[in-house]
Amino acid sequence: MQNMNDILNALDEDNHIAYDENIHLLIRKFYKKYSNIDLFVWDFDQTITKFSTIHSTYNKKIKKSVILNKISDPDLYYHLVHYLLGKGKKVAIASWNDKKFFSNQFGGYQLIRFFMDKLFDVVGERQYIFSEYNIVSYMPSQTDSGKNSHLRILSQRFGIEKNKMLLLDDSVTNVQKAAADGYNVCYVPKDVNFSKEFLLNILH
């Protein structure tokens, strides 16, 4: 008797990203609400993903279906990122996920890149959306906690001022520190993560 995971794995290469008018409407509303933003920065763990990946073990053999099940809302995120890029906006991920500091060997940039390549169907040298350029992933120093050092790097790299940047993060501390430093912020509660439900809550 196959369990659900086995069935999903068997279907793996048939996995596709759903799209409907509901998603499109939410994406357009989100874009309108943040029309002044040029660089959208997401936290990774428990914002893009449903659970923290920090102490989990991953390897490159894990199939796309398994990864999609760990992402809060793969359909929404896939289409939103494409929509924003199509409008000339920039996207990035800022994370504390750092394999030097956590037990998993496959962590930090490598893990985030793997998740995003699975979601965005990047195979081999095909065009990627997330790379070392727009994934900033390391544990900040005690004196520089929060995401502000990550945001500073992205601001300099993209040449985009902080008032044109938005941080979406499930950490109240990260959001408060970024706001205090002049970035736009959006708190993403852990119970919804970055999902259609979350967008419905902030876009009423």
Ligand SMILES: [Mg+2]
């Ligand atoms: Mg997080």
